[in-house]
Amino acid sequence: MDPEFISKKELLELTGISYGQLYRWKRKNLIPEDWFIRRSTFTGQETFFPREKILARIDKIIHMKDDLSLDELADMFSPNLAGAMIQSEQLFKQNIVSKPAFDLFVQHFGTAEAYPFLHILYAYIAERLLAAGEMNLDEGKGLLQVLQDHYPRFEGKPCELIFVRKMGISAFALASGAAEVCFDSSVKVVSRLNVASCLEELKAKLQLKQGG
Template sequence: MDHDFISKKELLELTGISYGQLYRWKRKSLIPEDWFIRRATFTGQETFFPKEQILARIDKIIHMKDDLSLDELADMFSPNLAGSMIKLEDLTKQNIVSKSALDLFVQHFGTAEAYPFQHILYAYMVERLLVTGEMSLDEGKGLMQVLESHYPHFQGKPCELIFVRKMGISAFALASSASELYFDHSVKVVSRLSVASCLEELKAKLT
């Protein structure tokens, strides 16, 4: 098994949680079903997890479960965005999204009193890449369009944003989180961003 995955046995030993806790958190939707990956090994079938994602999620659960109920945590981790409307002033007051990202957002979606949470998520993802210097403002416009056009097709399922460049030309793609993607050697993968992680971060900042 490659280093991007961790076995259930290793996970329990490394984190100190019990088998019962792990599956209780799964039943409460704190850990996505599709992170439990059954694969054949020389000893038979074993369960593996995407290592970076599961360790980050368990760390969050352990550190937040004393302040929030499991149901509240499940809501924070849920990709379900329906019904939430956010004002841009809520983002600026807390310095969640910069003026540059918000300007791009308003250019794309127009001016409104409040916006669906899902659209605010797009602004936050643009901000994440702008602040690192990995992406230009023009590329941010392209990203906004890709997110608006294609993210709804995932219908709340975990996915990942892949940002690549080839000979100075940038492109964005959305793929299922468990996807293995291989590119031509001339393609540079600038960034891979978990949409679920961005969603969780944004919800936590707005809480």
């Protein structure tokens, strides 16, 4: 069997969850329908899953279900963006962004008491790259512009942020989650971020703090 996939039997044994839990989480949209892949085997039809995705998702569900309801978890895992406005003071109180990232964000979007969730996602992505030491503040301006200009068309769809440098010049691109992107040898890929993962992390930070 392809090592990138895991059978339902192996998944249940490895994670310790029951058949009933697995399909309840499917009904609640915690696990996407298209992750349940039916394939022919020598014993007949069996269900397989993308190994890394399903193991990571079940680990998150198990560790977060005591703090969040299944409906809240489903909302967190949904690729659709929350429509809430986030108070600017929450960004510091809930450790969403550092002051340098917030100052960069305010320079771009202006001062306000509250911001759309979508803009807070952009600030969180900038924070991730700044905190990792992969991006400087000047490059952050370009990042926010690319996200503002192009991310809305990916709403509800998987996509990846690609950050590259060539001869000291930086550039950012957004690509469909299924796209294969190739560069010439003089281009250094600084970072590739799964935006859906950033979205999940941000929702988790907000919901866990609000719930606690």
